[in-house]
Amino acid sequence: MxxxxxxxxxxxxxxxxxxxxxxxxxxxxxxxxxxxxxxxxxxxxxxxxxxxxxxxxxxxxxxxxxxxxxxxxxxxxxxxxxxxxxxxxxxxxxxxxxxxxxxxxxxxxxxxxxxxxxxxxHKELDIPNVIDEIITKLDNKQSNNINKIPCEYHGKIILVPIEDIYFCYTENEKVYVKTKFKKYLTTYTMNKLQNKYNFFRSHRSYVVNLDNIKELFSWFNGTYKLVMNDDENSEVPISRNNVKKLKNLLGL
Structure with missing residues (x-):
């Protein structure tokens, strides 16, 4: 353990x-x-x-x-x-x-x-495998009305509603989910988060819930940054290749 x-x-x-x-x-x-x-x-x-x-x-x-x-x-x-x-x-x-x-x-x-x-x-529960099992069951449902992501937080499995998610990111080969006040760990891959929940892939290490953007500003060398409406006003990078896609989505 x-x-x-x-x-x-x-x-x-x-x-x-x-x-x-x-x-x-x-x-x-x-x-x-x-x-x-x-x-x-x-x-x-x-x-x-x-x-x-x-x-x-x-x-x-x-x-x-x-x-x-x-x-x-x-x-x-x-x-x-x-x-x-x-x-x-x-x-x-x-x-x-x-x-x-x-x-x-x-x-x-x-x-x-x-x-x-x-x-x-505090006996160790094999949480990553439990989360994977939950994800598999959700994916196998023909009609999936559970719009939540299973995550780990302090040794517990939490189902985080999609609307509460501001962005997801990778760090040290792990994927984290950021809500307004907390950070969770998930076994979802970035590609799966992007495709399943229609998050915007702003950068190779970030997917973003566009409903929770606060502002957008030009950064350098043709790139931009998003400011999220979370407790930290987190800044999320937008790679140069994705700037045009985002502007089109936002009607800019």
């Missing part, structure tokens, strides 16, 4: 080092960062987007209960495991959808149970 990425947020150095040592005994656990207060912890989480967070409650600047709410707002799929010396916060922790609540001093067997829960939850 893939590594389970984890962040530790704990202000006590001895507890941090002990927990770090215990976690590194599991070959599938990867510690991607450590923070010692709530604010730097949140910044670290936004930067690394881990699978799980081992979080103390009594930490400076922002306590663990408050931080857990911010974590869930950022990414509800992140598992939170509270590690604390106090029993009285357990009910509140589980109300906040914590995966587990571990009391200090750490007990190896108790942590092992938690790690097993993480392992079972």
């Amino acid at each position: 893939n590594n389970i990425s984890c962040v530790i947020i704990e202000d006590e150095i001895p507890a941090t080092e002990e927990l770090k040592y215990i976690l590194t005994q599991y070959e599938f656990i990867k510690i991607v960062g450590i923070a010692y207060d709530g604010e730097s912890g949140l910044n670290l989480i936004k930067k690394t987007n881990p699978n799980a967070v081992f979080l103390d409650i009594n930490i400076p600047l922002k306590n663990g209960l408050e931080l857990s709410k911010d974590i869930k707002i950022f990414n509800n799929d992140i598992d939170i495991i509270f590690v604390t010396a106090y029993e009285n916060h357990a009910l509140k922790a589980f109300e906040l959808a914590a995966l587990d609540y571990i009391l200090k001093p750490f007990d190896d067997e108790r942590i092992n149970n938690t790690i097993n829960r993480l392992y079972e939850k």
Whole structure:
């Protein structure tokens, strides 16, 4: 299976080092960062987007209960495991959808149970093959009214509606689908996206949903760029050979 990425947020150095040592005994656990207060912890989480967070409650600047709410707002799929010396916060922790609540001093067997829960939850699903199977079933339907593209996002399969797609692009031999706010991975090829969904092939590495263009401007050497109406105002190149085709489609 893939590594389970984890962040530790704990202000006590001895507890941090002990927990770090215990976690590194599991070959599938990867510690991607450590923070010692709530604010730097949140910044670290936004930067690394881990699978799980081992979080103390009594930490400076922002306590663990408050931080857990911010974590869930950022990414509800992140598992939170509270590690604390106090029993009285357990009910509140589980109300906040914590995966587990571990009391200090750490007990190896108790942590092992938690790690097993993480392992079972994050067992690698062969998502690319599952997506391919979905695509094949969609393609084989004589009447295909499902106007969506199966994609991968944080270990889940998401069916993204065509109207929500702004453009698709290739990077490192993978194909990504960009919506207004998110980026997904798909096993569709660029040719298949272009032909099946009538996206415009602006460039060898890009296909575009023309309904979601914001503006068009001349770039250099006869090429143009599209500005998309997504959250980043993404710029998509138009190769010189495709400029005329696009102008004809837009009636320019």
